Amino acid sequence: MSLIDCPECQKEISEQAKSCPNCGYPIPVKKTKYELECERQSTRNAGINAFFGAAIGLLILLGVIIFVLIAIGSFILRLTF
Numbered sequence: 001m002s003l004i005d006c007p008e009c010q011k012e013i014s015e016q017a018k019s020c021p022n023c024g025y026p027i028p029v030k031k032t033k034y035e036l037e038c039e040r041q042s043t044r045n046a047g048i049n050a051f052f053g054a055a056i057g058l059l060i061l062l063g064v065i066i067f068v069l070i071a072i073g074s075f076i077l078r079l080t081f
Contacts, residue, residue: 008025
């Protein structure tokens with residue numbers, strides 16, 4: 001455990017402190033390489049999931065449109081004959 005200087009009051013504090021015990025200034029938490037990689041992977045996965053979700057939604061919409069057009073077409077054919 002080492003000591004760092006508080007960015008606000010310049011007193012020495014523990015590097016593990018969440019805030020300065022002297023002035024109360026919040027000390028930002030440093031993220032580990034593992035945490036940063038997890039965030040990057042999560043962001044990447046969110047983009048991929050959004051893309052596939054939109055693609056599936058469009059395919060379903062296209063299927064519904066084709067179904068309706070076929071149903072209307074068969075109804076019109078029954079009326080003409």
